[in-house]
Amino acid sequence: MEVVDAIRQEAPQTPCILFTDVPPTEIDTASFGDVIVEYLSRDHPDAHDRLGFIAEDVLNHAAQVGFLAPDDxxxxxxxxxxxxxxxxxxxxxxxxxxxxxxxxxxxxxxxxxxxxxxxxxxxxxxxxxxxxxxxxxxxxxxxxxxxxxxxxxxxxxxxxxxxxxxxxxxxxxxxxxxxxxxxxxxxxxxxxxxxxxxxxxxxxxxxxxxxxxxxxxxxxxxxxxxxxxxxxxxxxx
Structure with missing residues (x-):
């Protein structure tokens, strides 16, 4: 989440996919709002295939998940x-x-x-x-x-x-x-x-x-x- 925070300092609307083995209940994502596109468990069957699908969808439809805003x-x-x-x-x-x-x-x-x-x-x-x-x-x-x-x-x-x-x-x-x-x-x-x-x-x-x-x-x-x-x-x- 520190990496996500650092990225958002430069591009506030950058969407994020959480791909982790940490349960969502143990992750404080409240301050990131809609920037978190999806949570995906690494233990899920076909997790890597699913990750690839979500990442490609985000890239192809970036305009629909938010917009970049200038720093000022x-x-x-x-x-x-x-x-x-x-x-x-x-x-x-x-x-x-x-x-x-x-x-x-x-x-x-x-x-x-x-x-x-x-x-x-x-x-x-x-x-x-x-x-x-x-x-x-x-x-x-x-x-x-x-x-x-x-x-x-x-x-x-x-x-x-x-x-x-x-x-x-x-x-x-x-x-x-x-x-x-x-x-x-x-x-x-x-x-x-x-x-x-x-x-x-x-x-x-x-x-x-x-x-x-x-x-x-x-x-x-x-x-x-x-x-x-x-x-x-x-x-x-």
Whole structure:
């Protein structure tokens, strides 16, 4: 359990399978909550085969057993709350921005989302009808943990996402996501591209997507900054 605790310091939602000959009544797992996926006795018939099956299932359905959260999650959520996006007159500006992003990259879908405690709230989406996505299912849960733009060239070839039925139903094959970061360094959202065929993005394109994410943050900022950002998107459009 000390090993589990050490791992969770780096990745709080890492699932754990207890494979041991110690009876469960003698193990204090209360503080680990739902992170313990299953207890498996080493004395059980075919224990090793069962362990292999459970481990493979966890790997293939990792998004369904929890989601990874950044180390600054409490502070990040506090920073997000300060923006109070629901009360800001930003819908038209974000709609212009996602239209521009989709056109610039010739992508099927472009969207802007804020990552809340349990779901990603989609503020604007070009090319699809998206309102919100659970953090277990959104690729942005993984993208927000990376400093640079995250690109998934082929969703079907990535074990993190290949078994998520919603992606298959929508025909999603590729993804790119850039962080929306506050001045204090907290990632509160993502600007993303989705396409319906495998696709990569070169260094220039990744840099441009990050620039769009910074523009989205400017729109969320003080009124005078929002006005300037709105004017710039109109000129670019």
């Amino acid at each position: 999650e409490p502070e990040r959520l506090s920073a997000l709350a300060e923006y109070d996006a629901d009360t800001l007159p930003i819908e038209d500006s974000f709609d212009r921005l996602t239209d521009l992003i989709a056109s610039h990259f010739d992508a099927g879908v472009a969207f802007i989302g804020l990552i809340e405690s349990e779901e990603e709230q989609i503020l604007s989406c070009h090319g699809a009808d998206l309102d919100s996505v659970t953090r277990e299912e959104t690729m942005c849960t993984h993208s927000m943990l990376q400093e640079d733009v995250m690109v998934v060239q082929d969703v079907r070839e990535d074990k993190r996402f290949s078994e998520i039925g919603a992606y298959e139903a929508m025909g999603i094959r590729s993804y790119a996501g850039a962080n929306m970061t506050t001045p204090d360094g907290h990632v509160i959202g993502q600007v993303c591209l989705i396409d319906f065929e495998p696709r990569d993005y070169d260094a220039t394109e990744r840099g441009e997507l990050q620039d769009f994410a910074e523009t989205a943050m400017e729109i969320l900022g003080p009124q005078e900054v929002r006005d300037a950002a709105a004017e710039s998107t109109e000129v670019l459009a």
